[in-house]
Amino acid sequence: MRLAELSERSGVSTATIKYYLREGLLQPGRRISATQAEYGDEHVRRLRLVRALIQLGKVPVATAREVIAAAEDDSLEHHRRLGAATSALAHRREAAVDDDPAAEAAGRTVDALLEHLGWRYDQEVADLSPAYRTLVAAVAALRRLGYPCGVAHLLPYGRLAARLAVTDLDLIEEEPTPAAQVEAAVALTVLYEPVLLSLRRLAHAEESARRFTGGESPA
Amino acid sequence: MRLAELSERSGVSTATIKYYLREGLLQPGRRISATQAEYGDEHVRRLRLVRALIQLGKVPVATAREVIAAAEDDSLEHHRRLGAATSALAHRREAAVDDDPAAEAAGRTVDALLEHLGWRYDQEVADLSPAYRTLVAAVAALRRLGYPCGVAHLLPYGRLAARLAVTDLDLIEEEPTPAAQVEAAVALTVLYEPVLLSLRRLAHAEESARRFTGGESPA
């Protein structure tokens, strides 16, 4: 398969494929001659994954490259590779956390929450984790706006997250090979995010209709 | 309060505040003289909300303007305003849905899911809803990558979303005035998204550590 056919099969323009090749998101094809290369089904699959990460998952190109690199790093043992790939995934554009009093209070709230949930609580790891920092920033923003956002409010969310993690990990462990598991971890982590958020939005609409229009469908 | 003080109190540069004023994200201050304007606490609050939407919520500026406009539109009755504000909120950068066979299958899966959940199922509304389309696109992407993503897999997510919607709406209804409820709907919809996603990531890490390192904390 040549570049043109790869483009046709994946629905990605040749220009964009060339860009991804340059950026290291796609391994180069097998060189057939000085000016030609051969691509295979694994390129089609990879390309679909990359597209899904970038378009649906809004993962920056540079981050996608890190994730791909981590997922392919054979020098790491399996669960390290899993960790490397998913933590690379976390390096998205994120808002800076400022050192408000609100931010401090938010930090304490989050720490208390994690303790309540019984999750591993390691301050050093926590400070480095983008997810932890994002959580603190979001809680701080809510508090600054005057919305109640204590442990009691967050706990239901945390419990639901824990339940999701179990089903997600089950799905990942269904994959046969370590390499497939790593890819699944990346794909499922990112691609179930829009699923979850969309469902929440739809559920809001549903619940809102139920409450404000007496259970009837709105016009 | 002058522009400089508003900037200081909100932590937003004067240049950016001027930009927001120009873009209509912030109502103009009360004119004191030909070259001076007076801002109040409501401006500080609004500014914090706008910042939270844009920085944490990644809401595009143009969308934030629509949301603000809808939230302030006194000509609408309460629950219409709620609907207008939150549906404006949905107009984010979203990936285009292509008309694959995979997309069609995904559409049927989503329809079946919504029926299972017993949610109001209105094809016309569904086709227009960005959340619905995002959901279909995500399911289609998962299927194209060969991951199982049937009703059975989505149902737990849907049920969790329904439960979240109930607690979210409870929180919104705690607000005293209609205007505050609309603002709360916007703020909580957007700002709990990073909370939810962060908690899911942290839960993944926790569950992964539990499974792959025998319950010990990783190094």
Next chain:
DNA sequence: CATGCTTGGATAGTGCCACTCTCCGATGAA
């Protein structure tokens, strides 16, 4: 062999977006 299209690779350019810089004339404070 000649011709013209295609291929892969490299470079520079595009469009969008969220700011940010610079200038201006009017104003208020010392």
Next chain:
DNA sequence: TTCATCGGAGAGTGGCACTATCCAAGCATG
């Protein structure tokens, strides 16, 4: 009087994900 400061407006910046253009080396056809 003097001079920093204010609000307003337009142009400029930087980052990012592409995308258009060019080029030389094949390959396919007559």
